[in-house]
Each structure stands twice: as structure tokens, then as C-alpha cells.
Amino acid sequence: MKIRYLVTGIFAAGGFVTGGILLLDKTGQEPVPLALRAAASWMPEPMEVPTFASAAALDPKFDQDEVVPTFTTPVLTVAEIAGTSAPVIAPLLKVWSREVAAGETLDVLLAEAGLEGSERAEVSLALAAEYDLRRLRPGHGLTVETEIKGALRRVLLDVDDGVQIETVFGPNIATRVLSPEPELVILAAEAHIESSVFGALADAGIPARFAVDLAEMLGGTVNFRRDLSGGEVIRLMWREQRVEGGVIGQPELNFAVLDLGDTQFEIVWPDDGTGQATIYRDGEVMRVFAQPVEGARLSSVFGRRTHPVYGDTRMHTGVDFAAPRGTPISATAPGRISFIGRRGGYGRVVEIAHGSETMTRYAHLSAVPDRLAVGDRVAAGDTIGRVGATGTATGPNLHYEVRVDGRPTDPLSDERLAQAAKQEAQNDGAVARLGAARALLNEQLAALLAETSHERL
Template sequence: MRIRVASVALVGAFSMTAIATLGWWSKEPVPQSIAEATHWAPAAVLEPRLADSVMTVPKTTQVGGARKILNVPLLQPDVTETALPAIEPPLVTWTRQIASGETLDAVLANAGVAAHARAEIALALGVEYDLRRLRPGHEITVISNADGNPKRVELAIDDGVRIETVFGEELLTRVLEPDPEVVIFASEAVVESSISAALDKAKIPARFAVDLAQMLGGTIDFRRELSGGERMRLLWREAREGNKRIGQPELAFAALDLAGSVYEIVWPDDGSGQATIYVDGEVLRVFAQPVEGARLSSVFGRRTHPVYGNVRMHTGVDFAAARGTPVKATAPGRVSFIGRRGGYGRVLEISHGSDTLTRYAHLSEVPDTLEQGQRVMAGDMIGRVGATGTATGPNLHYEVRVDGRPTDPLSDDRLVEAADRDAVGTAALERLAEARSLLAERLTSEFVQTTTERL
């Protein structure tokens, strides 16, 4: 064992000596550049300098021996706040026309308006409009909140006029007048059976048949003289707001070819209703309608009385119209009587000279401004249609009396003498020429438009 251990030690020593000798023998010198690089060191770092500007740092505070950094508010962007629009609660609209015999209170109750609100509305509307003049066809509109409380109530009466009551801190009532455009229309019609049927076939307002009968009834016997084939030409005015007509159309000019003669009527646009009738270009008579657009319901002469049932003399003519429709004087004169006369009811009479008198009966009211002895002109409003006295419904009974005896109002020419003389002079012929020219112009325009539409 000792020999083996000594042999291993000897071999190890010899090996180490050999390895050291070979390493020294193969070693080469290090290059100068590498040797210099081994001595490189980075430059010393300079102490940092504070900037000249002041920088705000979070403040600290000592709390119980510990340092606590206080919160610094973040910068807020400059944003303009825009309030959201308020959302209006939904509104409920209720509209209905007044029926015959209904009152304003009954209509509002039907709309679900509470009793105290109905009373307030009636008082507010009554300031601007006499509620006793309400009649069928007037329209009530109620605009309410979802809880049923009214916000606005509107009463539509005649000719596009509206009375509006607005609920707020206090009730506000105002009258809204329309501002319509006046449009002129013209058309032709050929009589086959009756004037009314001819107008209806030509799509002309059939109510003009009343105006023609009223104007020409005392000059032409339509039942006997109309044989068919007669040509009519009409010119009329309509007040319109957009496509909606306001009020009733008004005749401006009418011409009727009959038995070799031409009968023409010119109505002025001054609202007087006083018309001039011409035959073959010459003035025949001047006539002012007592009620514009009313239906001629009964003529002068013997008839079966509508109330008593026996045959009696009808001393005037009747015009059926809605209660409250304006009644106008047919000729200038002086008011000779205002009051009641038995079956005539409320009456107003006008004296036209020493022998002629006109009587307007069954009136619902007479203006407070009218007094006995006051002078009135043709077309002046002297009352309103009613049903006072012996009457089956609202109408005007119109009479013309000469020396106390009744005459046919549609054929008597004595009122022409009471009319202004300038109406039958040069001015009347100028109005006729203007009406003829406008009729020809409008008929040509209507023909061109109709032809273009057909093409």
C-alpha cells in the first residue's frame, strides 16, 4: 500500500510540473491598446443644480410622528356645462263642435274639465265674447296636462276668429284675428233644371243660388222663364289661410243670359252688401241684402202659416239664417221704431222718405248704439237674426211698406230712389266694366290652368 500511494503522488507532481512548464512556454505579450483599455474609468458625476423656476411640491404634514403627503387637486379641464333641455310633460288635445242646444259648461264638462276650471274659463272667455251668441258649428278645443288640468282653451267662432284662454299664474285671454288672403275665383254654368243644380254641377258654391234669387226674384220668374240652356258666369271672392277657407265665399259679379237679354249684378267689396242690377248694360235697380248668404225660406204672398196652419197673407219675405247673423239696412234712412210688435217679436223699422218703410222682425238683439231718429246707411248693421215673436226658428222677416201697405220686397223699385244717386250714375257703369274685365281675365286663367292639368 505504501508503495502504491508513493507512486500516485510522484506521478501527480510530475504532471503539474509539466503543465506549468508548457503554459509559460506558450504565453505571448499583451497588446498596448488592450493594456491601456484595462486602466479606463468613467468621469466623475457632477452634483445636480436646481432649475431657476420654482416647482411646487406636495406639502407634508406631521401626523403622530409619521409624515403624510397631502392630496394636491388635479387640474380640471375648462368645460362649459350645458344644461339638458327640460322635458315637457305630454299634452292631451280635445276638440269638438258645439251641438244644437248645448252650453259652454256642458261641452267643457264633456271634455273632463273640473267645475272650478269651467267657471274660470267661462268668465275669461266672456270678457272677450258674449257667450249667449254661441251657436252650432262653433268649436271648442281644450289642451290639458296628463293629469287633466287645462293649459289652454280655444273657442273658434265665425270667420276664423278665435278666443284663447291660457292658464298660468293668472288667466290670460286674447282674441286671435286671422290674416287671410283674398282669392278671386271665376266659373261658368249652364242651367238645365234649376240654378241650384247648375251651380252644384259646375262645382260653384250652391249658396249663390240664394243671392241670385234674392237679387233677380222680383225681375225674373225663374219657374216660368228658365227653359234650359241659359248660361251663367260668376266671379266670387274667398278669404283663405293656405288651403283653408275662412268664412263664406262672397259673390262679386254674376251674369245670366236669358231670353235675348243679359242680366248682370255687381256686388261691391266694401262689405255693404249693396248690389247694382243691370239689364243689357243699363242700371235697373240697386238692392242691399238684409242678410248676406241667407236662404230665402218664404216669399211674399198668400201661404199656409207655419204655426197656425191656416192660409194667410205673408206680408214680406223670410231669410233663414243662424241665430246671431248680422242684419243690415237695405237702403239709407232714419230709424223710426225700435221695440216689440206682437208676433213680429223684436222689431226695427227704418223710414225712407215720407211714404216708404222697411221692417226687420224676429231680431235677437239691436245694437245699443242705435236710437230712434238716428240716420243709417245701406249696409249698416242694425241687428241680429233671432226667433223672437211667432217664429219656428231663427230667421229674418223683412218687409217693405208703401203708404202703410206691404209690397213685395223683391219687386218694389221704390227703394232705388232712396239709394245714393252716385250708385246709378257713371260710377255704376265703371264698376260694371271693371267686373266684366276681371271676369274675362279669371275665366281665361282658369281655362289655361285646367287645360294644362289635363295635358
């Protein structure tokens, strides 16, 4: 009985405690303000479906019977999706570059650039496919590009006149020649002779090598030592090829005027690359001369000299033009091929007959065109061979000789050979070419004078 009362008392006490806790929890919370309770229960009103004004209301001219256009969501094409892909990041490159020094080979440079033996051999073979590595010389440049991890990417060889040989390495090896597009510049200047033609040209800022061209053209007509006493005037116009401001190749004469006071000589060179020049005396055609080797250096003149091989003094029966092996050789006047073959110390020879009395000989040739045969007619400027060193020669050069009735004569002064081409020039607009050259020279000199006067101001 007592136990029953005890249990009943415990449950009653627990009920009172629980009720007290709940009452305290409910009364302990702060009441929520009415404004906040209203804001929490706010809901937006349903949005009405918008209506669009009819086309007629917007444009009175709109025909209600026309089909109203529909609008669809644009879909990206495959190309547009591809265009949004992440960019490809090129690998970082290590660049090694420097100029070739005297005595160095390509292999030495490549080793200095850090390439292994197998890589150096691969580079040499690739570059040699487009360039003769034996022509590598001081002043040329080499650039080697490799990835940071060491993989070879590109080799660039800078050679003459802005030309580059490029080899790119990857799945395939590709080598190509990069040739710059030169700018052609026409220049003109005037020089006054005081002591020598060379000195006058140098003082006027004119390439001194033009003195050789003038001596070659007028050597048999004007004695540059005896006839020039001082005060004579030379006016020249020439062309240069430039790449990034630097001159490439050799400058070439367009027009030359030598004023001796009582006589005026003028020379017009063509711009067709034949080298065939027309010489005028006081405005009249005097002779036509096609340089046998364009741009070559006159290395030995006609007359007695010490032989370069045998060392004794003997007659030099022609003139020599020093030029690189393989340089084209041109006929100096029209005629017929009379001989192709070898003649002792002359080596490989081509001979051309100009009428019954006059013959020109071209010696030490390295090659003769296959198409050329005895009896063929050639014009002045036609290619009849290549510069070589066959026979008795110390190096690549052309021995050019003129014979009249079998006797050697000075190629720079013989008038009979000149007559073979003079008639052609007179019938080919020679006077008109002279007038055009004079006009252009005067224009260039006037521009030079104006520029000089402006600089002085």
C-alpha cells in the same frame, strides 16, 4: 475579559455584514448610459425677448410721431357671462286631445282628460271669459297639456273658422283668442242651365247657395221657372277666405252675369261689406238693392203660405231671412226713420219712409242702435237693428216688408223702392264699377281656362 472580547467580535462582524450589503447594492445596479444621462440633464436656452418691426418699416406712410396702439386683455361683460349659463330645460308635458262629440259638455271632456273638479271649474271660468261655452258643439276640439307630475299648464279650445281659445296656467292665469290671418282668394266659373239654377251651379262646382242670392236680386224681374228654358249661361265671380287650405265663413259674390240670349243681367256687389248691390240690364243701371242681412238664407218668400205658428193659410206680407241672433240688419234704400217700437206679432220694429208712398219694415228685431231716432236720415247699407225673435217668430230671423200706399208688395220685385236708390248709383260711378267687374271676371275665366287646358295636356 472574555466578555470584552465577545462584544468586540460581535461589532466587528456586524460592520463586515453591513459593508458587504452596501457593496452588493451598489454593484447590483446597472450603469446608466451616457446618452440618457446627457438627455436628462438638458435644459433649454433662455428665450430672447422678441422685437417688433417699427411701423415705419411696415408702412412707409406711417408717421412715427403717431401714438402706437396698445393691446389689453378683453374683459367679458355681465351679459356675455350670463349668456354662457346652462340652458333652462322645460318640463316634460303630457298632452290629451280630441274632438267634441254630440251631447258632450266641457266638464265631461276635462274629466276624461284627468282633471280634478277644482281644476275643471278653473278651466271653465277661464275659457268662459273669452268664449260662450254654450256654443260648444260637435267638431270643436279640446287639448289639455299637463306636466308629468300633474300640474296643469295649458288648455286649447278649437272653435269655428280656425279660431282658438287658449288659457295658460302658471303664477297667473291668462286667456286669449287666437284668430288666424285668412287668405283672400278670388274665384270664377261659368255654368250652363239645363234644368235649374241650383243644378247648374252644383254641376260646375259653384256654391249652390248663390242661387238664393240670384233669386233675391232678380226674383221680381226674372221668373226662374218660366223664363229659363235651358241653354242660358251664368258666369259668377266670388271671394273666399281660407286658412291652411280650408274655407272659413261663407263665400261672397262679387259679380254675376245671367245671359238669357236676348237680355243680359249683371249684378255687382261691393267689397266694403255693406251688401249694397247694383243691378244692370244690358249695361244700364236697373236698380240698387242693399241686402237687409248679408249672407242670410231666404227662408220664406212673399205670398200665401201655411203660417209656421198658427198653422192656417194666410198671406205672408214680406220675405224672411234666417240668420243668427244679433246679426246686423241694414237699410235697403235711403230714407227717413218713421217708426221705432213694437207692433204686435211683428215684435220690435223699425220702419223707414222712402218718399211719400213707399215704406220698408224690419221686424222681429232683438235690438235697435241707441243713436237711431225717428226723423233720422239713413243711407242704403246703414245698420238699423239686429236679428232677433221678438213677436210671433219660430226662431231668429228678419221679416222684411215693403208697403206702397199702405199695401204690401213683393220686396224682390217692387220698382218704386228701387228708384229711391237708382239715382244715387248713377251718380256714383256705377258704369265704371261694371267695367272693372267685367274685366276682372274675364281675366279670372281666362286663367281658369288656361289651367284646365294645361291639366288636360
